[in-house]
Amino acid sequence: MVKFIHTADVHLGREFDQFDERGEERREDIRLTFRRIAGLAVEKGIDLFLISGDLFNSPNPSKKDLEFVFETFRMLRDNNVVIFITPGNHDYYIPNGIWDREFNSLGGNLHIFTSPKFETIDLEHFKVSVVGCAYNRHQSNFRLLEKPELKISQQNSILLFHGSYEYPNQEYQDQPFSLEEIKRLPFNYIALGHYHRHLGIFSEERKACFYPGAPEGLNLDERNAGKRHVILGEISDHGEVNITIEEVQRKIIEILSIDCTRFQEKGALEMKIREHAGDNKILKLNLTGKPTMDILETIDELQERFSGYFYLLKINKNRLDTPIDIPVDPRFIIGRFCRKLEDQIDRTENEDEKQLLKVALNLGINAIREAEKR
Numbered sequence: 001m002v003k004f005i006h007t008a009d010v011h012l013g014r015e016f017d018q019f020d021e022r023g024e025e026r027r028e029d030i031r032l033t034f035r036r037i038a039g040l041a042v043e044k045g046i047d048l049f050l051i052s053g054d055l056f057n058s059p060n061p062s063k064k065d066l067e068f069v070f071e072t073f074r075m076l077r078d079n080n081v082v083i084f085i086t087p088g089n090h091d092y093y094i095p096n097g098i099w100d101r102e103f104n105s106l107g108g109n110l111h112i113f114t115s116p117k118f119e120t121i122d123l124e125h126f127k128v129s130v131v132g133c134a135y136n137r138h139q140s141n142f143r144l145l146e147k148p149e150l151k152i153s154q155q156n157s158i159l160l161f162h163g164s165y166e167y168p169n170q171e172y173q174d175q176p177f178s179l180e181e182i183k184r185l186p187f188n189y190i191a192l193g194h195y196h197r198h199l200g201i202f203s204e205e206r207k208a209c210f211y212p213g214a215p216e217g218l219n220l221d222e223r224n225a226g227k228r229h230v231i232l233g234e235i236s237d238h239g240e241v242n243i244t245i246e247e248v249q250r251k252i253i254e255i256l257s258i259d260c261t262r263f264q265e266k267g268a269l270e271m272k273i274r275e276h277a278g279d280n281k282i283l284k285l286n287l288t289g290k291p292t293m294d295i296l297e298t299i300d301e302l303q304e305r306f307s308g309y310f311y312l313l314k315i316n317k318n319r320l321d322t323p324i325d326i327p328v329d330p331r332f333i334i335g336r337f338c339r340k341l342e343d344q345i346d347r348t349e350n351e352d353e354k355q356l357l358k359v360a361l362n363l364g365i366n367a368i369r370e371a372e373k374r
């Protein structure tokens, strides 16, 4: 029997532009989560540690991240864990780059697939052949899994691959493959990387294929939202595969849309936001719909009032429509302003421009009201 753990898309050294002043903390989060995954491997008595690409965010990671990974790998080696890595499209292989230089002293406990052609490592002791290849950025559209040349001499086998599974609303097109192509491969387990969303492609008695997903959410979008996982697996000597999935994240990203049209007064809107609060929560809040004038006025304060309820709160007001009870009385500046902008919005055909004018109208309303209070 062989036991493995599978991760991918850790993206150590990620820039985290969307996370404001929290960027450095998020970089530390992914380090700690990666270490947690390594700790889990030791705790569970894992034999093989599989990394299916994009361990680093770039082919030239910082010294700090390199040292961190080296330390983690050394800890794994000292616990008899064998590590397999395929470079991905972010940390792609460069001759004499990090994959050639940095990890040599780990010896036989670490295998990096540096060739764009499939390479096989036989582990007779575990009755398993481990196959992998480096992501080939010079031929990223090539369908490597269409007619792969594979050498498998052991009874059981594992493939590591960094590429894009084609399914409706697919996200990327790097080293693409179809369900048909991947289903006819002979492996007991296929360890995929590239998609940040966790995705099980198939899980049968003797064959399983998974994307673990990024172990921490990396962008403020649906693909990176929700709980994050690693995959733990076992292959028996007879080839039966057993998979379990473990949650590993430190922070959870949530993307929430609130339609302000539903709320008559601000208390109800605030209650709705509070329902989603959490110390480890990164909330991206998209406000939509037609607010009342009163709600529009309080929206500017929401960021400040609710920041403390979340690890990070990002409010997007740019999708809001114009208020329901918009003032149009021409005796007042605000009425004339609103009429003028509404006229322009009506006349504009381009949707982006329309939305921009709505943002301008909403900002203008609050600015004028603020000025009138003084």
Ligand SMILES: [Mn+2]
Pocket (backbone or CB within 6 Å): 009, 053, 054, 088, 089, 090, 162, 193, 194, 195
């Ligand atoms: Mn990738």
